[in-house]
Structures are given as structure tokens and as C-alpha cells.
Amino acid sequence: MTDMNNATREVFGNIAPWMRVVFFTMIAASIAVLVWQIVARALLWRKGQRGGFERDWRVWSQRLVAYALAQKRVHRKSLGAFLHLLLFSGFVVLTIGTTLLAIAYDGPYYFHHGLYYLIYELTMDVFGVAFIIGCLLAMYRRAFHRPASLGHNSRDWWLLGLLLSLGVTGFLVEALRMHYTQVQPDVAHWSIVGWLIEVTLLRGIDVRSAQTMHLTAWWLHAILVAALFATIPVNRFLHVITGPLNIASRPERPMGTLVPLKMEEVEQTGRTGVHELADFNRQQLLSLDSCMECGRCEDACPATATGKPLSPKAVVIDLRNLMSLGGEDVHRTIHDETLWACTMCQACVQECPVLIGHVDLISDMRRDLIGEGKLSGPPAKALQQIGSQSNPYGRSNAERLAWAEGLDVPTAESNPSFEYLLWVGCAASFDPRAQKVARATVQLLKDSGVNFAVLGKEETCTGDPARRIGDEFLFQQRACTNVETLTRRKVKKIVTPCPHCYNTLKNEYPQFGGHYEVQHHSTLLAELIDAGRLGNGTSNGEPITLHDPCYLARVNGEVDATRAVIGATNDAQYHEMPRCGKKTFCCGAGGGRMWFEEAPSQRVSILRSQEAIATGARTLATACPFCLNMMTDGMAGTQGGENVKVLDIAELLLSRQTPQ
Structure with a gap:
């Protein structure tokens, strides 16, 4: 019986000493080529502005575990996700296994024997098979089922062929080694794939021939490994290096937060945004090289879906190509209409497996367009009115409380001891449709005994439209003014119907x-419903669905409260849309698009309305004044939409209150 404690194998069996020298020299040279090319890319990143990198090692480690190792954003029920899991897990385990073998060979203690060796062989075979299957599925997908959004070029076939050849030659080397060394069956069975190849294909081959074939296969495998190292920076495999770097280094901040411009820097540099590629920071330039062109961002983009000239993936790739070619002016590569098409819904950012900040890139370039005076029409007028009238609707701030007529709404002046400040927002203050939301919200707060107040004429635009469109100076002006007002009124708690x-x-x-x-x-x-201070009676029996606002659900993660308000859990007539919760689909109003004109065929709200109608709903609930308007217009322009009521959750809840 075989002594399993002595089970092992030579690391360089059948390889002459001089061949080992050649091998190590070849691998060292290929790694040197890899390092040289990575350094060349790093020098391109260094052309950017200093900073932009996350410096907290705890954030690095958490992200690397979640997004690099656990592949958090890759998991989904699709062929692409499955094959990537096979490729990733196979590559990682095979790389670790090869590294352990090298340590055992060159280290002070040879541990590659016994039970460890047997488990090692089985593990390497299992994940080697997974790796090969992943390669074959990737080839099949690219040949027969390639999504339009998936990046593809001739180098992809080279890479997949190289990876597949590595897997196949690895098993061939194993089988030939087992054949010429005549490994005992009890040990051979642990190298299951090599053993199967050996007993089915190599039985008639003599030992000398097997040694010659093994040497040939070993050198072929070694050359393929060297070729992989040397070509990583020029193919899609570069993301194996740059992806984790970007995952770790992207600055940590809430998804809905843009980086403020510092006025002293603007005065020193004269830059209000990104005009030349070097105006991006170094982390942003690194992020361009981390893209593997999977197309997830493009699939999620509402602008792409409606035929607008924007693809988040194309923005990244075009900027990367500009960086590679030594170009400077970003606006020669990224056209103005491409930048204005973005709704800043953050769907692309949420989908990206390597955490690229597409919206930050677009926002920085938009700021430059604003600085150059390249905005005209309704959005430019909206910005002008925010500056002159403190709201994008161009109405006098004296009309801020017109919506509250007859409601006896308390103000911060009349009720200085308020607990909650109700921030009404510009839409609910001036837009006739959204004003009904403000009235419904006030009635609910009053009915539930909430101690609240509004600012009235003291409230001005938060500046959100200005910041999203790209006028950072106007935003900061509004922000500072409002912070002063809120401080003076000693505000601690704020509630608002606008996401x-x-x-x-x-x-x-x-x-x-x-x-x-x-x-x-x-x-x-x-919370008021849960405390019994508001009722949430049954619905009218009609089918209902919910449109999650992007800046509530995706950006800030709030999806349960909206459903609790409309009683979704206990309503058999409630139907979710396919894209819901944090995976919601934009209404088309974000990023300042509320004030842009667009052709009916390019309206995002039409697509979203079609999705809502397909649920069979007769009521579409939402929780954003912009979504309310956009979805109302979308329903009006969609067949079957005339049968669907669009309501804010506050209006819906108010209609269910039992009269006192």
C-alpha cells in the first residue's frame, strides 16, 4: 500500500539545470517588460493633478475584499457573470498554487508533500477545469451571444486563446509527468484530470517518449506564461492590476456627493473644471485604465437607452485613448452634447465592478463648459433665475408660500420652537402639480401632530440643479446662504419631499x-404610520406600482420607507417593476435635464412609463416632484398611459386617511 505521507513530486522533474536558468531568465525578462509598461502607464497618470486617492487603509481592505475578491458587483444571473466567476476563481487559485510551489522549491522548508500535496493537487485540478470552462464560455459568448455593450477587439481572441492554452498545456504537462514517473494509483487519483488524461490517452506511450513530450509541453507552457506577463498591459487583462488599484484608491464619499471647487485654487490656476486631460486628478486617470469594457454601465444608462449621444463606457474609453495618444483637449474627444445628455442618476457608477466614477468625470468636464459659457437655452435661463430669483422657475421668492394658502402653515418665525423644518423645495413651491404634494405633506404632518415649520420666503434653492449642470460657483453661493439661514433658525432636523x-x-x-x-x-x-399616528388603510383595490427616485433609492439607499407608506407589503395588487429599488431606472429629470429640451423619442420617461404600464398598474406612485412631472408627461405620451394615475406617496397616503 502506498505511503500517503511521502506523496510528493519534483518541482523541476525532467528539466535540466541549464534549462531552469533559461526559464528563470525568460520569466524575469517577461516580468520586466510588464513592469516597464505599467510604469509607462503610471507616468501618464502622474500627469494629472495631485491627490484624489483614498488614504484610509481600512477602506482599502474592505473594498478589496468586497469588490475584488468577492466580486460583489459581478454577481448576477447571466452567462457573463458565471464565466467571469470561473475565470476569476480559476486564475486566482492557480496563481496562488504556483506561488506556493515556488515557495516550497526555494524556501527553507519543503512542505509540498503528504496530505497537503494531495489536497493541493486536487484543488489545482478542480480550479484548472473551472478556468478552462470559463475560457470556453467566454469564447462562445463572444462568438455567438456578444452583447452590443461588451467591448471587443482582435486582442480579445489572442488573450482568450492564450489563457485556454495555458490551462490545457498545464494539464498535459501534469498527465505526461504522471505517466513517465509512474505515479501510484492511490496518489494519482488526487490529480484527477491528469490521471484521466494519462489512463485514456497516454497508456500506449513509452517512458522515454513521454519524457520528450513532457519537456516539449513544459517549455510551451513556460513560453505561454512569459507571453501572458509581457502582454498584460496591452490587452484587457490589464484590469487585473489596475482594477484593484482603482477599487482601493477611489476616494470614499457618499454616492450623491460631488467634490467642491476651492475658490483659492480657481484663482491660482484659472481652472473651473476639466479642459485638458491633465486637469483630472491622478486617481481619475488611473480609473480610465481600470475599465475592462464589460458594458454594465452602458446597459444601465438611461441616456444610452433613449438614443442620446452618451455612453458612460465610451466616455471612459475615449478619454483613455486620448491619454494613450498624448492628447490634451478633452472636448475634442468628448462632445458637448454627450456631456449634457447625462442625468447623473449614478446607475453607471453603481454598476461598475471596479468603481469608476463616470459621473465625476462628466461633472468636471461640464464645469469647464459652464466656465466657457457654452450653455444656452432653457437650462442657461434656469441657472440665471437661480442666481437672480433664488429658484429655477423665475418666480419671486415672495410667492414661496402661495401653495400653502388656507392651510395655516407654521413658519420658523411664527413657531420658533419647531422640531422639524419642512424644506419644501422649489418644485413643490412653484410648480402647480408639485404644490399638491406640499399640501398633502403638510396635512399629514398636522394630522399626526408633528411640530414643524417652513422657512417661507427665507427658503431658497439648495443649488442642486446648478451643481449638477456644472455651475459650482452658483451652487456654493446658494449653499452658503442657506447654511447661514438654517444656522440662524437653529435648525437640527429637516424633512423634505424632494430627493x-x-x-x-x-x-x-x-x-x-x-x-x-x-x-x-x-x-x-x-415612522408616523409605525407609531400609529397615521393610518394606512387598504387601497382602492386597483393595481399599483412604484417608481423609485434615483436620488432616494440608488444614491441614498432608501427603498423600504416608500413601500411602507403605500402599504406595498400587504397589498396583493402591488406589482414591482423589473427595475426597482436600488436598481431603479431614471425618469430623465436628473442632472439638470429637467430644463433641457429633447425630442419625444428620446424621453427617458416614455421608457419608464412603458415599464410601469406593463405591470398592469392603474396607479403609479413616486416620491419626487421631478419624477412626478416627468412620469405624468411620460404617461401622457405613451399608449395606455391615459389609464394610469401618477401620484406622490403623500397624496396616496392622505387619500387613505379616515376622516376624523
């Missing part, structure tokens, strides 16, 4: 000293 105001007050005002406990009205209403 955009909510995001700005919660995530961006802290940049200017404004720290508050901010809630969206859905959260407070859900």
Missing part, C-alpha cells in the same frame, strides 16, 4: 458647515 434637496442637504451641505439630521418625507411618514 434632490434631501441629497444636497444631507450629503453636500456638510462641505460648507451645514450638519443636520435630514429625512425624506417617506421616512418620516413611515
Whole structure:
């Protein structure tokens, strides 16, 4: 019986000493080529502005575990995700296994024997098979089922062929080694794939011939390994290096927060945004090289879906090509209409497996366009009106409380001891349709006995539209003014029916000293229902669905409160849309697009309305004044939409209250 404790194998069996020298020299040379090319890319990144990197090692480690090792954003029910899991796990395990073998060979203690060796052989074979299957599936997908959004070029076939050849030759080397060394069956069975090849294909080959074939296969495998190292920087495999670097280094901040411009830097440099590639920071330039062109961002983009001239993937790739070619002016590569098409819904950012900040790239280039005066029409007028009238609608601030006529709404002046400040927002203050949301919210707060107040004429635009469009100076002016007002009124808690105001007050005002406990009205209403201070009776029996606002669900992660308010859990007539919760689909109003003109065929709200109608719903609930308007217009322009009512959750909840 075989002594399993002595089970092992030679690391360089059948390889002459001089061949080992040649092998190590070849591998060292290929790694040198790899390092040289990576350094060349790093020098391109260094042309950017200093900074931009996350410096907290705890953030690095958490992200690398979640997004690099656990592949958090790759998991989904698709062929692409499955084959990537096979490729990734196979490559990682085979790389670790090869490294352990090298340590055992050159280290002070040879541990490659006994039970460890047997488990090692089985593990390497299992993951080697996974790696080969992943390669074959990737080839099949690219040949027969390649999504339009998936990047593809001739080098992809070279890479997949190289990886497949590495897997196949690895097993061939194993089988030939087992044949000429005549490994005992009890040990051979642990190298299951090599053993199967050996007993089915190599039985008739003599030992000398097997040694010659082994040497040939070993050198072929070694040359393929060297070729892989040397060509990593010029093919899609580069993301194996740059992907984890970007995952670790992207600065940690809430998804809905843009980086503020520092006025002193603007005065020194004259830059208000990114005009030349070197105006991006170094981390952003690194992020361009981390893209593997998987197309997830493009698949999620509402602008791409409606035929607008924007693909988040193309923006990254075009900027990367510009960097590689030594170009400077980003606007010669990325056209103005491409930048204006973005709704800044953050879907691309949420989908990216390596955490590329597409929205940051677009925002920085938009700021330059604003600085150059390259915005005209309704959006330019909206910015002008924010500056002159403190709201994008161009209405006098004296009309801020017109929506509250007859409701006896308390103000911060009349009720200085308020607990909650109701931040109404510009839409609910001036837009006739959204004003109904403000009235419904106030009635619910009054009915539930909430101690609240509004600022009235003291409230001005948060500046969110200005910041998203690219006018950072105007945003900061509004932010500083509002922070002063909120400080003077000693505001601690804020509730608002607008997700955009909510995001700005919660995530961006802290940049200017404004720290508050901010809630969206859905959260407070859900708390009041849970406390029994508001009723949530049964619906009218009609089918209902919910459109999650991007800046509430995706950006700030709030999906439960909206459903609690409309009683979704206990309503058999409630139907979710396919894209819901944090994976919601944009209405088309974000990023300042509310004030842009667009052809009916390119309206995002039409696509979203079609999705809502397909659920069979007769009521579409939402929780954002912009979504309310866009979806109302979308339903009006969609067949079957005339049968669907679009309501804010506050309006819906108010209609279910039992009269006192």
C-alpha cells in the first residue's frame, strides 16, 4: 500500500539545470517588460493633478475584499457573470498554487508533500477545469451571444486563446509527468484530470517518449506564461492590476456627493473644471485604465437607452485613448452634447465592478463648459433665475408660500420652537402639480401632530440643479446662504419631499458647515404610520406600482420607507417593476435635464412609463416632484398611459386617511 505521507513530486522533474536558468531568465525578462509598461502607464497618470486617492487603509481592505475578491458587483444571473466567476476563481487559485510551489522549491522548508500535496493537487485540478470552462464560455459568448455593450477587439481572441492554452498545456504537462514517473494509483487519483488524461490517452506511450513530450509541453507552457506577463498591459487583462488599484484608491464619499471647487485654487490656476486631460486628478486617470469594457454601465444608462449621444463606457474609453495618444483637449474627444445628455442618476457608477466614477468625470468636464459659457437655452435661463430669483422657475421668492394658502402653515418665525423644518423645495413651491404634494405633506404632518415649520420666503434653492449642470460657483453661493439661514433658525432636523434637496442637504451641505439630521418625507411618514399616528388603510383595490427616485433609492439607499407608506407589503395588487429599488431606472429629470429640451423619442420617461404600464398598474406612485412631472408627461405620451394615475406617496397616503 502506498505511503500517503511521502506523496510528493519534483518541482523541476525532467528539466535540466541549464534549462531552469533559461526559464528563470525568460520569466524575469517577461516580468520586466510588464513592469516597464505599467510604469509607462503610471507616468501618464502622474500627469494629472495631485491627490484624489483614498488614504484610509481600512477602506482599502474592505473594498478589496468586497469588490475584488468577492466580486460583489459581478454577481448576477447571466452567462457573463458565471464565466467571469470561473475565470476569476480559476486564475486566482492557480496563481496562488504556483506561488506556493515556488515557495516550497526555494524556501527553507519543503512542505509540498503528504496530505497537503494531495489536497493541493486536487484543488489545482478542480480550479484548472473551472478556468478552462470559463475560457470556453467566454469564447462562445463572444462568438455567438456578444452583447452590443461588451467591448471587443482582435486582442480579445489572442488573450482568450492564450489563457485556454495555458490551462490545457498545464494539464498535459501534469498527465505526461504522471505517466513517465509512474505515479501510484492511490496518489494519482488526487490529480484527477491528469490521471484521466494519462489512463485514456497516454497508456500506449513509452517512458522515454513521454519524457520528450513532457519537456516539449513544459517549455510551451513556460513560453505561454512569459507571453501572458509581457502582454498584460496591452490587452484587457490589464484590469487585473489596475482594477484593484482603482477599487482601493477611489476616494470614499457618499454616492450623491460631488467634490467642491476651492475658490483659492480657481484663482491660482484659472481652472473651473476639466479642459485638458491633465486637469483630472491622478486617481481619475488611473480609473480610465481600470475599465475592462464589460458594458454594465452602458446597459444601465438611461441616456444610452433613449438614443442620446452618451455612453458612460465610451466616455471612459475615449478619454483613455486620448491619454494613450498624448492628447490634451478633452472636448475634442468628448462632445458637448454627450456631456449634457447625462442625468447623473449614478446607475453607471453603481454598476461598475471596479468603481469608476463616470459621473465625476462628466461633472468636471461640464464645469469647464459652464466656465466657457457654452450653455444656452432653457437650462442657461434656469441657472440665471437661480442666481437672480433664488429658484429655477423665475418666480419671486415672495410667492414661496402661495401653495400653502388656507392651510395655516407654521413658519420658523411664527413657531420658533419647531422640531422639524419642512424644506419644501422649489418644485413643490412653484410648480402647480408639485404644490399638491406640499399640501398633502403638510396635512399629514398636522394630522399626526408633528411640530414643524417652513422657512417661507427665507427658503431658497439648495443649488442642486446648478451643481449638477456644472455651475459650482452658483451652487456654493446658494449653499452658503442657506447654511447661514438654517444656522440662524437653529435648525437640527429637516424633512423634505424632494430627493434632490434631501441629497444636497444631507450629503453636500456638510462641505460648507451645514450638519443636520435630514429625512425624506417617506421616512418620516413611515415612522408616523409605525407609531400609529397615521393610518394606512387598504387601497382602492386597483393595481399599483412604484417608481423609485434615483436620488432616494440608488444614491441614498432608501427603498423600504416608500413601500411602507403605500402599504406595498400587504397589498396583493402591488406589482414591482423589473427595475426597482436600488436598481431603479431614471425618469430623465436628473442632472439638470429637467430644463433641457429633447425630442419625444428620446424621453427617458416614455421608457419608464412603458415599464410601469406593463405591470398592469392603474396607479403609479413616486416620491419626487421631478419624477412626478416627468412620469405624468411620460404617461401622457405613451399608449395606455391615459389609464394610469401618477401620484406622490403623500397624496396616496392622505387619500387613505379616515376622516376624523
